[in-house]
Amino acid sequence: MDIEELAGKLAAGDRRALARAITLVESRRPDHRETATALLQRLAQQGRQALRLGLSGTPGVGKSTFIESFGMMLTGQGLRVAVLAVDPSSARSGGSILGDKTRMERLSRDPGAFIRPSPSQSQLGGVARRTREAVALCEAAGFDVVLIETVGVGQSETMVAQLSDLFLLLLAPAGGDELQGVKRGIMEMADLILVNKADGDLKPAAMRTCADYAGALRLLRRRPQDPEGFPKAMCVSALEEAGLEAAWNEMRALADWRREAGVFAAVRAQQARFWFAEEVRQGLLAALETGAAKLRMEALAGQVAEGRMTPALAAREMLALLGAEAGQGALPPSG
Structure with a gap:
């Protein structure tokens, strides 16, 4: 190539x-x-740089509908939008449905949009192993906004915050999770909480949920990367396309403030350091998958199972062997 x-x-x-x-x-x-x-x-x-928007939320909250309506609004303003959707992989077969294009039929036909579903495989944190590199490719291709949709499993999806400039958390009204707002974890990462489905009979419930989260956000410690009033909660309706323009204005205002305050560049630099360390960690894990490493692991595991060696001592010996492999280009014989 x-x-x-x-x-x-x-x-x-x-x-x-x-x-x-x-x-x-x-x-x-x-x-x-x-x-x-x-x-x-x-x-x-x-x-080249694009505005990177991470989006998380529980299954059924309407992430795909929101992305389609939001993306269509952005392309209507002349912006080019890339959507990187991460689908959960089966723990048994390893396969993924990858049906995001069928769920975003209008957006997938828009010439100003690009949708790419990817399997999460064994990666934790709601994103795929190479999502960050895919984001860089979309930026190089001239897209103005890159939307990163996580698999949607809830409180553990904080990895997307290391990929995005702004982290959006999509919530459903009357879901029984209003008190989740006072919990740590994913709530601390969110820059904007969007209560979706604020339409029809659910609109009053959505407004109450939004008020609950707005109150919960005031209990969280102030973050240095936020101006006054952020993070905040807002109501939107992806179905009726209501509140999307207001949410986009808030996103732009926050991004502009962070650029002027020097936070934007500092966060991207910190993210680059994080992914460098992550690549090193993943490289060390990959070293355990070599034939020689597997044989040595099996030998040490047998000694641990027989009680001839403690797990801690066996682990130390295995790590020493990995260090020798890094220095000499090959693992020593298992002996």
Whole structure:
């Protein structure tokens, strides 16, 4: 694959090239990983940036409907929108449905939008292993807004905050979770809480839920990256497309304030450091999957099971062997 040619097509906004590039970075083949790393390094020199919006919420809250309505509003304003949707993978088969394009039928046909579903595989935190690299590719392709939709499992999905400039939490009215607002975890990460389905018979319940969360947010400790009044809770209706413009105005206001205050660049720098450390951790875990490492692990596990070695001592020996592999290029014989 010609990296320069692919990078040129990406810079020109070629959607097919973007799809190919995302497939490349998601591949686990060693030669593909090497090519993907070279491509990302090449594209990083362009310095293009988009507004990265992370979106989380429990299943059934209407994330896909919200993204479609919100995305259509943005493309109607002349903005180019990329949607990276992460689908849960089966713990048994490893497969994913990847049905986001069918749930966003109008947006998928919009020439100003790009939708890419990806499987979460074994990655925790609500995002896929290579979502951050896919975001970088969308920025290189000239998209103005990149929406990152998590798998939707609830309180543990804080990893998306390390991918986005703004983190949106979508909630349903009268879901019995109003008191979740005082809990730590995902609530501390949210920049904007959007109570969806504020329409029809659910509108009064949505307004009450929004008020509950607004009160809960005032109990949280003030964050240095927020201006006065943030984080805040708002009501929206993805079905009736109500409140979307107001929510977008709040997002832009917060992003502009953070840029002027120097917070925007500082957060991105911190995120880059986080993903560097994450790559190192994932690399160490991958070293355990080699044939020699598996054999040594099995031998040490047998000694632990027989009581001839404690788990802590066996783990220390295994880590020492991994260190030797890093220094010498191969694991010592298991002996």
